[in-house]
Amino acid sequence: MKKEKKGFFQRFLDIVEKVGNKLPDPFILFVILAVAMIIVSWIFSLFNASVVHPGTGEELDINNLISGEGLQFILTSMLDNFTGFAPLGLVLSMMLGIGLAEKVGLLDYAIRKTVLKAPSFLLTYVLVFVGILGNLASDAAVVIITPLAALVFYKVGRHPLAGLAAGFAGAGAGFTANLFIAGTDALLAGISTEAAAIIDETLVITPLANWYFNIISVFILTIIGGLITDKFVEPRLGKYKGGAVEKDGSEEELPNAKKGFINAIIAGLAYIAIVAIVIFVPNSPLTNEQGGIVPSPFLDGIIPIILILFITIGVAFGVTVGRVKSGADVSRYMSESIKEMSSYIVLVFAIAQFIAYFNWSNLGLWVAVNGAEFLTSINFTGFGLIFGYIIFTSLLNFLITSGSAKWAIEAPIFVPMFMQLGYHPAFTQVAYRVADSSTNIMTPLFPYMVIVLSFMRKYDKNANIGTYMSLMLPYSLAFLTTWIILIAIFYFTGMPLGPGSPVFLE
Structure with missing residues (x-):
């Protein structure tokens, strides 16, 4: 049989996966990055580099990690960096509950009796849709939906990594696509209002500012995410040959299961x-x-x-x-679930140190502010300026992954600047959100990358960062392209982004 010739992008993804998987184990990789960050901070300090925080106006030096103060920070913060790593408590806590439901057989039974009875052609789209709406539960959506999506695909004989990718893509994009108003809307709107006050103290950005845009995004991204999975990601993965996943007895037919x-x-x-x-x-x-x-x-x-x-x-x-006859059984099932998360806990220790060093050094802020100043200096106008801003923010996401922290840095710069050019802060905010959400699922610094990688290794023990990036890159590019087109439609038609939130200032 003649082997089907791969297209250019498929070959490119193969290269991304191959090169990425040549990298050291993620734990060692982040140790290397932490050491590199120490050296880079020292080099910047030699030139007395500093940056003015756009929100406070305070001038901040690039802190040298190779100094007495730096050494003190490294040693005294190490445990706090680890235990204070925000996703750690969330992930382990959620796995206590999810793990219990899985070990007693509830999740397996529920999937077999409900989701698997849905029309097969709709399954992928349902998973992406649920992933998007799942962000009402904030970051918990990634922890809950990603493994369940993989399990659903596994149960129907499809490649579990394709299901995982679909669920994770939906959950990652959900921060800028939902039918309901979520905590993210309120958080970003508050920052936008403060930034807008630099020009107009009476202007208030409400949590509803991007609601119309978000609602439309839900349905468009559901279709795009489903198509990418069915027509691109799963065919590239091929037939799943990983064999049976290690069973815990949840698949056997239980008495009184109904x-x-x-x-x-x-x-x-x-x-x-x-x-x-x-x-x-x-x-x-x-x-x-x-x-x-x-x-x-x-x-x-x-x-x-x-x-x-x-x-x-x-x-x-x-x-x-x-299966639960006493409190000891509950404790045992939860303990088994946490044991399966041991590799994730080890990875978190390394990534938490790197992120802490990066933040303490102020290098991320330096890159963000200087990048913004460059973007301003090149004098883009019209939609070209918006396009350039979106690309800049999407790339910045590889350095600063916290959506609220990045907006707190960018808003005081770009909201007033765009207001001077006639753009409503709600429009600047939505441009920021699409850029941030598009590349969240791709950057290795995304705090939940390590947990997704742990889920992947349940089905493919050789999965590494290269596998992760090649799997999510198509979604990231497709979502970013789709959102830019959607923003262009709002821009050129002047449709409101939400109640009382036009594209242009009146």
């Missing part, structure tokens, strides 16, 4: 009802001072709320089918 599933649903609905009642009672401790939930303690505490939900439904199912 009854257990019903009990789990009842328990879950009862729990959700209790939470809802607490939210809607007058002066609820879970709402803000105005009685709203964006922002609110409810959104701030969404991770523990979801964790308790998974434990509730897992225990209800486990008790019914006989």
Whole structure:
């Protein structure tokens, strides 16, 4: 049989994967990067490099990690860097609940009886759609949806890494695509309002500023993400030859499984009802001072709320089918889940040090501010300026991955500058969001890269950074291109981005 000739982009992805997988093990790679960061900070300090923070106006030196103060920081912060790494607690906490539900057989039964009965041609699109909407649960979406998407594909005989990629792409893009108003909308709007006050103190950017744009993005990205998976990513991966994933007994037909599933649903609905009642009672401790939930303690505490939900439904199912007979069983299943996360914990130790060194040195801020000044100096006008800004921010995402931190740096520069050119801050904000979301799923510095890589290795023990990047690059480029086209449509038609949020200042 004649071997099908690969296209240019397919060959390019093969090169990305091959070169990427030649890199050292991720743990060693981030140790090397941490050492490199120490050296780079020393070189910058030799030239007395500094940067003015656009938000505070404070001049900050590039801190030298090869100094007495630097050595003190390295030694005294090492444990805090590790234990304080934001995704660590989230991931391990969520895996306690998800792991319990998986070990007692609930997830396997639920997938076999519900998702697998959906029309096969819709399966991929459903996973991307769920991934996008899952960001109502903030970062937990990546931890919950990514492994479940891989498991769904595995159950139907499709390549699990294709399912993983579809779910992760949806969850990563969801920060700029949702049918509902999420915590991210409120967080970014607050920063935008402060930046806009430099020009107009009366202008307020609301959490609804990008709502219309976000709603349209949900459906467009669902289609694009599904097509990329079905027509590009999965064919490139080929037929899955990894064999059976190590079983924990969850796939066997359990006694009273149907009854257990019903009990789990009842328990879950009862729990959700209790939470809802607490939210809607007058002066609820879970709402803000105005009685709203964006922002609110409810959104701030969404991770523990979801964790308790998974434990509730897992225990209800486990008790019914006989797999949970005492509290010791619950503890045992959770312990088994955490054991499977050991490689992730080791990776986090290294990546946490590198990110901490990078932040402490102020090198990321230096790159961001000087890059912005360059973009301003080249005197782009019209849509070319917007396009250049989007590309700049998408590339900056490889250095600063925190969306809110990056916007806090960029907003005081670009919001006033674009206002002077006649652009509404809501438009600048949406341009930032699409650039940030597009490359989040691709950059190795994304805090959840290591957890996604851990999920990948469940199905492919040889998966490495190259595998990760070649898998996600098509989604990143497709989403970025699609969003730029969508922004151009809003730009040239003048359609509002959200209620009271035009493209141009009136």
